[in-house]
Amino acid sequence: MVTVSSEQQKKVRIAARALARAGFVHAYGHCSLRLDAEYFLVCTAKPMGLITPSDIGTVVPVQGELPEGVLGEVRIHQYVYRNRPDVNSVCRTMPQNVMALSALHGIAKPRHGFGSYFSPAIPMWDDVQLVRSNPQAEGVAELMADGKAVIMRGNGLVTAGADIERAVVWAWYAEDMCRVEMEALRSGSDAPILSHEECLARATENGHIIERMWDYLTFGDVEL
Incomplete structure (x- = not known):
């Protein structure tokens, strides 16, 4: 079994x-960190806002059955x-x-x-x-393909990143993207859609953009 450091936990x-403080999870939700090619660490199976410094996450194999006590949708992570x-x-x-936009079948x-x-x-599952x-989990992962996120209709969001900071930040960006879409629907406005070229130019990670959002979302955490 792979060794897990205290820093990874x-x-x-x-x-x-951070996800709980942002209002992105409540009784449900989970996050994970890859440990190596064969294992990852998933947070304790409890409401994420109630996770304490004494809680220990569970090591899960990338291939194989979920360990006892691990939530069923952690298959998506696998x-x-x-x-x-x-x-x-x-x-x-x-x-x-x-949740609202996907329940309305909006993209x-x-x-x-x-x-x-x-x-x-x-993309929406x-x-x-x-x-x-x-x-089901395989289908969701395949729909994500090489992207940063996939939405499940009326069932939430999955984000993936090169590190846990990015996976968390992508969740914030995706929610804000859906907020703007909902506002467009409410107003009946035909708000312009950015071209792919505009998106490529705008979607930068320069200027400590990821780090600043991570610092904002984690500010005041009991373990910082």
Whole structure:
């Protein structure tokens, strides 16, 4: 079995609480950190805002059955890690605007800066059922393909990043993208959609953009 450091455990706890403070998770949701090619660490199976410094995450194999006590939808993490060697963290969240827009069968399109990171759109898994089987999890991961996120209709969001900071930040960006889309729907406005070229130019990671959002989301955490 792979060794897990105290810093890796702490980073997962900090990410979990950041997602809870942002209102992206409640009783449900989970986040994980890749440990190596064969294993990842998933947060404790409890409401993420209630995770304490004494809580220890569970090591999960990328291939194989979920360990006892690990939530069923952690299968999604398994399949994302299998398909994407570039991914080192996965977050499964339920942000308010993501939930509402997907329940309306709406597709978030890049209409502003944060949306540019998901050009041409965030794909949607068109099934409201919980993803608790291997075929479902495989389908969600395949729909994400090489992107940063996938939305599950009426069932939330999965984001994937090169590190846990990015996976958390992509969740914030995706929720803001859906907020703008919901506003466009409410107003009846035909708000312009950014071209792919505009998105490529705007979706920068320069200027400590990721780091600043991570610092904002984790500010005041009990373990910082």
